[in-house]
Amino acid sequence: MIINNVKLVLEQEVVVGSIEVIDGHIESVSQSLSQLPAAIDGELAYLLPGLVELHTDNLERFFTPRPKVNWPANSAMASHDALMISSGITTVLDAVALGYINDQGGRIENLERMIHTISESQLQGNNRAEHFLHLRCELPNQDTAGLFESFVGKGSVAMVSLMDHTPGQRQFVNSEKYRTYYMGKYGMNEQEMASFEAEQTLASKKWSHRNRLSIAESARARGIPLASHDDATVAHAEESASLGCAIAEFPTTIAAAQASHDAGICVMMGAPNIVRGGSHSGNVAAKDLADIGVLDILSSDYYPASLLDAAYQLAKMPSNDYGLEHTVQMVSARPAKALSMHDRGSIVAGKRADLVLARPAQDRLRVDQVWRQGKRVF
Template sequence: MIINNVKLVLENEVVNGSLEVADGVIRNFADSPSQLPQAQDGEGGWLLPGLIELHTDNLDKFFTPRPKVDWPAHSAMSSHDALMVASGITTVLDAVALGDVRDGGDRLENLEKMINAVMDSQARGVNRAEHRLHLRCELPHHTTLPLFQQLIDRGGVSLVSLMDHSPGQRQFSNLVKYREYYQGKYQLNDADMDHYEAEQLALADRWSQPNRLAIATECRARNIALASHDDATRAHVAESHELGSVIAEFPTTLEAAQASRQHGLSVLMGAPNIVRGGSHSGNVAAHELAQVGLLDILSSDYYPASLLDAAFRVAFEETNPFTLPQAVALVTRNPAKALNLDDRGVLAEGKRADMVLAHQHGDHIHVGHVWRQGVRVF
């Protein structure tokens, strides 16, 4: 397969030319058009590596499309997978939550169904994107460690993150924001919220630190990438570094982002944060970190289409120090490097032919076609 008349987004430059694929890998590329009649016309679009998503909660909404509605697993997984590739994502880490911030939450009930759907569909080769697992471990919960120990050796786990959403911690160091968020989420009156907050503090005091240490130890023993989550202070980051974290997910302050970089952690922020122009939790905005060069990876989090959109917004924003190749690396090369996925993430000879053809229409970037290992999946 030859793709002609495209702007190739390479590691360090954008080149007008053509690219050839054979046996699922990139054979070569040129800064000139192919003269072969079978070459596919890219119509002047950008050809970039397939996007790599490290943290998406998108699967949840297909398993529970409405409160108390359980959707068949094979249909939910297929719909989720289709949305991923339509967004240009060819490698996706589906984030499933172990433990829960409230007993009886849908995530806990759907856990086994979601994991089985991801692993079974991947094993059967029916997915368009390549799906792996990201275990999000909610530390202040008595079920978290036992669930983690059941799942960690099942295969397919590429990333583990350590989360603590208890009041006063990390994402919710601002207690006013904590109360606003959970009163809105669970429709709690003031008295119910007081009880819920006290309950979460007690759980955190009992379980957070033992779970943090035990899970980190098991990840190091298995060489599975570990991520911090919502670090807010230099002390948080120092602890995450000591535990062996390689990714800092959603640091909530400039101070934490700076410390993460100093400790060698890749700073991951939400692509929706870029698109919306700020954090819905009132924390540091991703564009603020981009402006000072403290942004390494973007994740679509809860909105898959935001990933490609955000990368181009970062590149085209004049106040950012990012070229287009550097911005595209936030969603391709850098996440691949963080997980040691050396076979993808760049347009280069011998790399997997995971590719996205994108066009600009007005102010928006649209996905035209997507290939995974040379096979067109969108």
């Protein structure tokens, strides 16, 4: 297969040219156009590497589309996978929560069903994107370490993150933001919310530190990349570095992000933060981290289409001098490298032909075609 007459988004530049694909891998990259009549004409659209998503909560909305509604697993997975691939995402880490702080959303009930479905659908070749597991470990919970050991051997776990959503720290330094978020999410009244806050604070004191150490040690022993979550201080970043974290998910302050970056930890922020112009929790804006050069990776988090949108919009912002070749690395080469997936993430001869053809449409790039390992999947 030859894809011709495209703007190739390479790691260092964007050039007009063509690529040749053989047996699912990129055979050659050329800055000249092919004269072969069978070549696919890209009509000067952008050709990007397939996007690599490290943290998406998107699967849950299909397994539980409404409260108390459990959707058939294979149908839910197919719908989720279709949304990923149509967003240009060819490698997906599906984030599932262990030891979640409230089960009103059906997460614990659905946990084993989701993990089994992700793994089986991938093994059976039913997915268009390639799916892995991301185990999100909510630390202030008695059951978290046990759940982790139960599930870490099931399916292909590509990443483990260490979370603590206790009020008054990390993501929710502002307790009022915490109350607004959880009262809205779970429909609690003032009395129920006060009780909930007290329970979470007590559980954090009892379980968070010990779970952080034991899960980190277990993940390191298995060679699974570790991520911190919502680091807010330099001390948090230093602790994450001491645990061997490769990724800092969603640091909430410039100080924490800078300390993580300086320690060689890849700083990851939410793509919705870029698209919306700031954090929904009132924390540091991803744009501000990009402007000072400490933003390494973007994640779509809760909105898959935001990943490519954010890369495109960030490249157009006058506050930085990033080109599209730089911002696309944040959603492809850099997340792949952080996971030691060296076979993907950039348009280079020898790498997998995970490719996205997209063209500008107002303030975003519209995905027209997607290939995974040389096979067209969208």
